Amino acid sequence: MLLIKDLHASIDGKAILKGINLEVNPGEVHAIMGPNGSGKSTLASVLAGRANYEVTAGSVTYRDQDLLDMEPEIRAREGVFLAFQYPVEIPGVSNVYLLKAAINSVLKHRGEEELDAMTFLKLIKEKSALVEMKQEFLYRSVNEGFSGGEKKRNEILQMALLEPYLSILDETDSGLDIDALKIVAHGVNTLRSAERSMIVVTHYQRLLDYIVPDYVHVLAGGKIIRSGDKSLALELEAKGYGWIEGQADAA
Amino acid sequence: MIDITEHYTQQYHSLAENLPGNGVEWIKTYRNNRLSRFQEAGFPTTRDEDWRYTTVRPITNKKFTSIGDIQVDRYALISSKVAEHSVMDFDSYQLVFVDGVLMTDFSELTALGDGVQINSIADVLRQRPESIQTYFDIDHAEESNGFTELNRAFSKDGAVIELQAGVCLEKPLELLFLSFGDEALAQSRNLIVAHEGSKATIIERYVSAETGYSLTNNLSEVVLDKKSEIDYYLVQTQSRDAYQVSGIWVTQASDSRFSCRTITLGGILVRNEIKIRMLGEGAHCDMFGLYSLSGKQHVDNHTTVVHGAPNCTSNELYKGVLNQRSRGVFHGRIKVEQDAQKTDAKQSNNTLLLSRDAEIDTKPQLEIYADDVKCSHGATIGQMDEVSLFYLRSRGIDESDARSLLTFAFVNDVLREVGIDSLKESLESILSSQLISDRQTV
Ligand SMILES: Nc1ncnc2c1ncn2[C@@H]1O[C@H](COP(=O)(O)OP(=O)(O)O)[C@@H](O)[C@H]1O
Numbered sequence: 001m002l003l004i005k006d007l008h009a010s011i012d013g014k015a016i017l018k019g020i021n022l023e024v025n026p027g028e029v030h031a032i033m034g035p036n037g038s039g040k041s042t043l044a045s046v047l048a049g050r051a052n053y054e055v056t057a058g059s060v061t062y063r064d065q066d067l068l069d070m071e072p073e074i075r076a077r078e079g080v081f082l083a084f085q086y087p088v089e090i091p092g093v094s095n096v097y098l099l100k101a102a103i104n105s106v107l108k109h110r111g112e113e114e115l116d117a118m119t120f121l122k123l124i125k126e127k128s129a130l131v132e133m134k135q136e137f138l139y140r141s142v143n144e145g146f147s148g149g150e151k152k153r154n155e156i157l158q159m160a161l162l163e164p165y166l167s168i169l170d171e172t173d174s175g176l177d178i179d180a181l182k183i184v185a186h187g188v189n190t191l192r193s194a195e196r197s198m199i200v201v202t203h204y205q206r207l208l209d210y211i212v213p214d215y216v217h218v219l220a221g222g223k224i225i226r227s228g229d230k231s232l233a234l235e236l237e238a239k240g241y242g243w244i245e246g247q248a249d250a251a
Numbered sequence: 252m253i254d255i256t257e258h259y260t261q262q263y264h265s266l267a268e269n270l271p272g273n274g275v276e277w278i279k280t281y282r283n284n285r286l287s288r289f290q291e292a293g294f295p296t297t298r299d300e301d302w303r304y305t306t307v308r309p310i311t312n313k314k315f316t317s318i319g320d321i322q323v324d325r326y327a328l329i330s331s332k333v334a335e336h337s338v339m340d341f342d343s344y345q346l347v348f349v350d351g352v353l354m355t356d357f358s359e360l361t362a363l364g365d366g367v368q369i370n371s372i373a374d375v376l377r378q379r380p381e382s383i384q385t386y387f388d389i390d391h392a393e394e395s396n397g398f399t400e401l402n403r404a405f406s407k408d409g410a411v412i413e414l415q416a417g418v419c420l421e422k423p424l425e426l427l428f429l430s431f432g433d434e435a436l437a438q439s440r441n442l443i444v445a446h447e448g449s450k451a452t453i454i455e456r457y458v459s460a461e462t463g464y465s466l467t468n469n470l471s472e473v474v475l476d477k478k479s480e481i482d483y484y485l486v487q488t489q490s491r492d493a494y495q496v497s498g499i500w501v502t503q504a505s506d507s508r509f510s511c512r513t514i515t516l517g518g519i520l521v522r523n524e525i526k527i528r529m530l531g532e533g534a535h536c537d538m539f540g541l542y543s544l545s546g547k548q549h550v551d552n553h554t555t556v557v558h559g560a561p562n563c564t565s566n567e568l569y570k571g572v573l574n575q576r577s578r579g580v581f582h583g584r585i586k587v588e589q590d591a592q593k594t595d596a597k598q599s600n601n602t603l604l605l606s607r608d609a610e611i612d613t614k615p616q617l618e619i620y621a622d623d624v625k626c627s628h629g630a631t632i633g634q635m636d637e638v639s640l641f642y643l644r645s646r647g648i649d650e651s652d653a654r655s656l657l658t659f660a661f662v663n664d665v666l667r668e669v670g671i672d673s674l675k676e677s678l679e680s681i682l683s684s685q686l687i688s689d690r691q692t693v
């Protein structure tokens with residue numbers, strides 16, 4: 001699915017990612033944890049194709065293609081989805097318009113028929129129910145005036161609609177109360193399958209009780225300094241990031 | 252160098268004998284006074300504070316000619332151009348103007364029923380000038396400039412539209428101005444009188460039937476009596492060789508409502524002057540503006556609202572999208588007179604700059620002589636938001652579409668004020684194809 005090799009990236013000349021290696025196979029869920037400022041969002045953004053990051057070394061292969069060579073919209077159509085840590089408010093563009101444009105661009109790319117209005121509405125109703133999103137939110141401007149939790153659910157709604165092969169969730173849990181967290185986790189788990197993979201970026205172990213990962217990686221100082229299974233998350237929770245950073249420095 | 256003032260003065264003199272109503276003393280005097288004022292003032296220059304950011308030299312460097320009657324042998328062509336430029340599925344009454352001349356043969360003058368009188372200004376000046384004298388010879392000294400004086404000196408083409416008390420026009424009335432690009436000086440002077448409690452939607456729409464230089468120097472005076480309501484549109488989609496100076500001068504009596512949308516997508520040098528005077532208590536006006544420019548287009552929106560009575564409200568929102576080397580000017584003057592207590596006036600001008608070479612000059616001008624007023628104004632200038640762009644692209648929307656979408660989102664709060672669906676769709680489609688072609692020709 002995804003193979004990241006020795007990935008280095010910088011912004012405004014400042015090196016942020018300093019040699020990331022990661023392999024994600026179909027069906028796997030990888031959690032990436034790490035202290036603030038360690039480069040988690042940078043990694044997510046580089047994978048989604050945000051332009052202001054410069055990749056200075058390394059490679060990323062996605063389903064046998066050079067991911068870094070693709071425009072962001074092509075990545076999306078090929079099945080890469082980033083749930084933003086800070087979803088963007090776009091006044092004047094309705095949510096439903098964005099959803100429809102998004103799904104149709106994916107379908108068109110695959111050579112499939114675009115959805116007619118009826119089919120689309122039926123589908124969107126079903127997906128909204130999954131994340132317990134009221135219909136009225138569809139007709140509001142994208143994320144405008146949404147609460148933190150509503151924005152995150154909107155991200156999951158988009159994901160559920162587009163059914164990506166590779167979902168990257170960037171701190172989708174932050175700012176959520178336990179009920180909202182369960183709704184988000186349910187949306188994510190519904191999409192889980194043998195041919196889909198996920199990278200779940202989180203700061204807290206809590207989310208991983210609901211979205212159980214196959215692997216956990218710790219990102220610190222722009223590198224993955226430790227990888228393990230889900231017990232690593234529990235250990236981090238108990239001992240804090242200082243513990244593992246200390247170990248890495250000593251090594 | 253040719254003296255351009257002299258050029259137009261000569262044209263005036265060559266026509267003067269035949270100008271409608273010139274046999275009537277007060278009309279003749281009126282015209283002569285206007286001409287003298289034009290000769291004194293000449294065309295405005297950037298030394299005039301009100302024209303500081305707009306040079307009319309491209310206009311004064313050319314000689315435009317006032318044309319006479321339109322010959323019947325052109326009717327077939329005109330008719331096909333009218334069809335070509337009519338908005339699809341737009342159910343309206345239509346008045347057609349060719350290079351400023353009202354074409355009565357192409358216009359629905361009588362279809363509107365008894366409550367609405369539409370006549371050419373020439374006919375009214377010939378047959379019953381006294382019926383419009385009170386509106387016609389108001390001096391408007393404060394508002395005028397060389398262009399308006401020139402227009403009023405000629406006062407030969409245009410429509411007089413009168414809505415009787417209580418009449419509600421169920422379909423919009425469209426004034427379609429076709430320019431044929433033959434260096435014509437199109438000057439129509441229109442007068443719209445809405446008597447008490449009447450209601451109408453009036454659209455001035457400017458299109459180029461053929462390319463070539465043209466100058467439109469129009470003036471429309473709108474008089475709203477008590478409790479009347481006028482929805483007004485000024486829509487400019489001419490080709491990039493059209494010059495236009497448009498004046499909409501409005502006076503409002505108590506409890507009247509005037510709402511104007513000024514949408515400029517075409518022309519090379521366009522000045523829209525909207526001047527509203529609210530003279531009766533409880534009047535309200537809206538001014539919405541949208542301009543999307545590229546190439547070397549220059550559009551100057553010059554607005555004035557005078558709060559001349561208590562308890563009036565005004566609301567103004569102009570949005571501009573500037574691409575390539577285009578230039579926008581926004582001047583918003585709000586004057587609150589001494590006894591206009593409880594005035595509520597809002598104004599904002601927001602600009603989306605899509606190119607480094609584009610430029611906007613925005614200037615609010617607030618003159619407040621009353622003490623119990625609410626008056627707010629604001630101007631913003633921004634660029635395309637890169638994070639929003641990335642967000643849309645990360646959802647599979649290609650870059651070009653995402654840029655259009657964000658541009659539309661920016662102008663949405665003005666576009667949604669276009670309450671006529673077919674017109675709105677037509678404007679959206681023009682705007683959309685312009686945005687795409689502008690991106691392809693950087
Ligand atoms: N535009 C920017 N200019 C300079 N530094 C930046 C910019 N954006 C992020 N950074 C820095 O990059 C580092 C990694 O940030 P980020 O990837 O957001 O971390 P995380 O998501 O792990 O909290 C931080 O030190 C942050 O300050």
Ligand SMILES: [Mg+2]
Pocket residue numbers: 040041042085170171
């Ligand atoms: Mg982050």
